[in-house]
Structure formats: structure tokens, C-alpha cells
Amino acid sequence: MAVDNEGAARGSHTTDSADGTPWEPDWDDEYAPVVKAAGRQIKLWREGAGLTQQELGDAIGYSLGMVSAVERAKRLPHPDFLGKADEVVGASGKLAAMKKDVEEARYPKKVRDLAKLENEAVELGSYNEHNIHGLLQTEEYARALFDMRRPAYSEDDFDRYMTARMARQEILTRKHPPTLTFVQEEVTLRRPIGGRMVLRRQLERLLEVGRLRHVEVQVMPTDREDHAGMAGQIQVLKLRDGTAVGYSEAQLSTRLVSDPKQVQILELRYGIIRAQALSPRESLAFIEKLLGEMT
Structure with missing residues (x-):
């Protein structure tokens, strides 16, 4: 339902599991x-x-x-x-x-389902507390995340998740993209997943995407005393038919929220989180400052 990133076609395929x-x-x-x-x-x-x-x-x-x-x-x-x-x-x-x-x-079914929702969205908002949102990740950052997963993915599953994640990012550049807003915890911008240079290129990618006219990236500073997102990750999607859904991912499961009353609560929380975070302009300046500190 976020592009084949396996590189050049292999010259031969001699085992049953080589590519299938x-x-x-x-x-x-x-x-x-x-x-x-x-x-x-x-x-x-x-x-x-x-x-x-x-x-x-x-x-x-x-x-x-x-x-x-x-x-x-x-x-x-x-x-x-x-x-x-x-x-x-x-x-x-x-x-x-x-x-x-x-x-x-080839993509895992739960990933296809999420990608379908994203394709139907006219507006997507997401608060992320542990790592950079998948739609914003560089390929090497995503690889580092999947590589550290325990228990480890099989080679087949690793390739499937990587390919699906990169394919989902087509939403950023399609002809009529939705409005996309992201709130990232400050710690996600400082944690060197994949190493210092991987993080540097990830921050550069955030600046690049954050300057797109239909995208707003905000930073939630660690020193904030009031924080409406302490219950965890929030993602809210407003769809073309006027309805809205929420989506969350926990340790061993994903959850789609479609009950209007529950979605309304998520929308309220996300709105407050955005108000408590740095503004988009302040956030880009914050990311630039972090990049400057890495030189």
C-alpha cells in the first residue's frame, strides 16, 4: 500500500530465497x-x-x-x-x-494499510517521541533503525520493510500532496541512530523537507514544563471523505482509531502539542543550530 532500494539488479539468482x-x-x-x-x-x-x-x-x-x-x-x-x-x-x-x-x-500488510490511509489523506499530523517519523527518514537512518530491531528481521522482512518505507515517501512529492505536520521530540534530533554522520544527514533532510510549502516540522523542546503528549505517539489523518482516523504503534501491535469521539480526543491533544512546541520557523532555526554544533 512508502521504490526498490536493493540497488542494481543482481547478475544471478541461484537460491530459492535470493529474491523471492x-x-x-x-x-x-x-x-x-x-x-x-x-x-x-x-x-x-x-x-x-x-x-x-x-x-x-x-x-x-x-x-x-x-x-x-x-x-x-x-x-x-x-x-x-x-x-x-x-x-x-x-x-x-x-x-x-x-x-x-x-x-x-511484497510490503507487509500493516504497512500497506497505513500507506493506503496516507494516500487518502488531505491532512496528516504526527507527534513522534522516539525517532524521526518514517516519512521524513533518510534511507540510511531507516536502515539503522530496522537493523537494531530485536529480535532481528530476516533478510526478506528487512528488505520488505525498507522498500515499503521508502515507497511511502512518494506522498511528499506527488502532484497534489496533503498538508503534513510533524512534531518531533528534541531527543529524536540528538540521538545518533546509525552514527554521527547519519544523524547529520538526517537533520539536513529535515531542513529540506521542512521548507516544502505543504510541510511543517516542529520541535518539542525537552525543557517544556507542560506537555500534552506524555501518553505517547499520536498520528491523526483527515481523509478526502471528511472523516478522520487516528493511528498508533506500540511495542508489539498497531492500532487504528476510527471512533469519532476517540479521534476527537487525539485531534485535541495533537493541537495542544503543536501549540506547546516551537513554531515551524523556530524549529528550523533550532535544527540549523544543532547542525552547527556538529561541525
């Missing part, structure tokens, strides 16, 4: 038909070209096991898989056209 994310859809996952259809189409085009699974795998640099798993919808094909298979079987772009939908299916 295991596909274990939820019972109500709307992407299941897409993945199954992709597998069927690959099989039909392969058979039409008179190729065995082994022959297709050899031609595109993937193992027999991977080709079989993709056709049975047990593994998600990497975009490179679809592109090369399209050429080998002569599909004239029909397999390659599935790249976007199949790539979105």
Missing part, C-alpha cells in the same frame, strides 16, 4: 488474486514458449525451485524476474506490466 519473498497472505488480503494471477500468467507464457521451468530459470538466472514457487504463488517474483521472463517468453510487456502490483504485495 515468501507469500503468506492473510485470509482477506486483496493482493492474493494478483500474486496468483502473476504465477498463472508466467506459467502460461512459459509453456507457450515451449520451455520447462528449469530452462526458464537458466535463461533468467533463477533456480528451478524459485520458478516453481513463483508459478505456484508460494514466492513473490522480484521485478527483475518479471522483466527477464517477459523477454525470454516473448510476452511483449504483459508480464513486466505486473511489476507495480506484485511489488506492492
Whole structure:
């Protein structure tokens, strides 16, 4: 439902787990038909070209096991898989056209759900207390966050979360972006996640995004005596249909708040938090000062 950041396409794919994310859809996952259809189409085009699974795998640099798993919808094909298979079987772009939908299916479902809400939002506000908000993170900062997660992510899950997080940031530059406001605790601007240089580039990114006309970044100083956000992270989204929802993430779960009375409480708290924080202009100056202290 926040862009493939794995770098250049690999020259060969010789193991079942090299690039194919295991596909274990939820019972109500709307992407299941897409993945199954992709597998069927690959099989039909392969058979039409008179190729065995082994022959297709050899031609595109993937193992027999991977080709079989993709056709049975047990593994998600990497975009490179679809592109090369399209050429080998002569599909004239029909397999390659599935790249976007199949790539979105690689993202964890809870991330897709959040991205869908963000895509429907005309206004998004978020208060963050432990780290920089995902929409504002540099790739290296995000990598450092995911890398320190315990228990550690598998390689597949690590790549899925990274790809999804970077893809969500398209909201910043789309043609008609929503109004975005962020309140960051001062400590999130000082904690050197990933190291001092990673933090420096992250602060530079905050300044860059904070100067966009539809974005406001505010800092909540640590020395504030009154603070309406002591109950934790808050995210409120106002949607195109006029409704609003809240979203929060805890240690082992995420929670969507849709009850109007509860959303109203979150909106009230977020409004007070913004009033208690530094203004957007003061906040950018604060971030510039932090950068100056790092030289």
C-alpha cells in the first residue's frame, strides 16, 4: 500500500530465497488474486514458449525451485524476474506490466494499510517521541533503525520493510500532496541512530523537507514544563471523505482509531502539542543550530 532500494539488479539468482519473498497472505488480503494471477500468467507464457521451468530459470538466472514457487504463488517474483521472463517468453510487456502490483504485495500488510490511509489523506499530523517519523527518514537512518530491531528481521522482512518505507515517501512529492505536520521530540534530533554522520544527514533532510510549502516540522523542546503528549505517539489523518482516523504503534501491535469521539480526543491533544512546541520557523532555526554544533 512508502521504490526498490536493493540497488542494481543482481547478475544471478541461484537460491530459492535470493529474491523471492515468501507469500503468506492473510485470509482477506486483496493482493492474493494478483500474486496468483502473476504465477498463472508466467506459467502460461512459459509453456507457450515451449520451455520447462528449469530452462526458464537458466535463461533468467533463477533456480528451478524459485520458478516453481513463483508459478505456484508460494514466492513473490522480484521485478527483475518479471522483466527477464517477459523477454525470454516473448510476452511483449504483459508480464513486466505486473511489476507495480506484485511489488506492492511484497510490503507487509500493516504497512500497506497505513500507506493506503496516507494516500487518502488531505491532512496528516504526527507527534513522534522516539525517532524521526518514517516519512521524513533518510534511507540510511531507516536502515539503522530496522537493523537494531530485536529480535532481528530476516533478510526478506528487512528488505520488505525498507522498500515499503521508502515507497511511502512518494506522498511528499506527488502532484497534489496533503498538508503534513510533524512534531518531533528534541531527543529524536540528538540521538545518533546509525552514527554521527547519519544523524547529520538526517537533520539536513529535515531542513529540506521542512521548507516544502505543504510541510511543517516542529520541535518539542525537552525543557517544556507542560506537555500534552506524555501518553505517547499520536498520528491523526483527515481523509478526502471528511472523516478522520487516528493511528498508533506500540511495542508489539498497531492500532487504528476510527471512533469519532476517540479521534476527537487525539485531534485535541495533537493541537495542544503543536501549540506547546516551537513554531515551524523556530524549529528550523533550532535544527540549523544543532547542525552547527556538529561541525
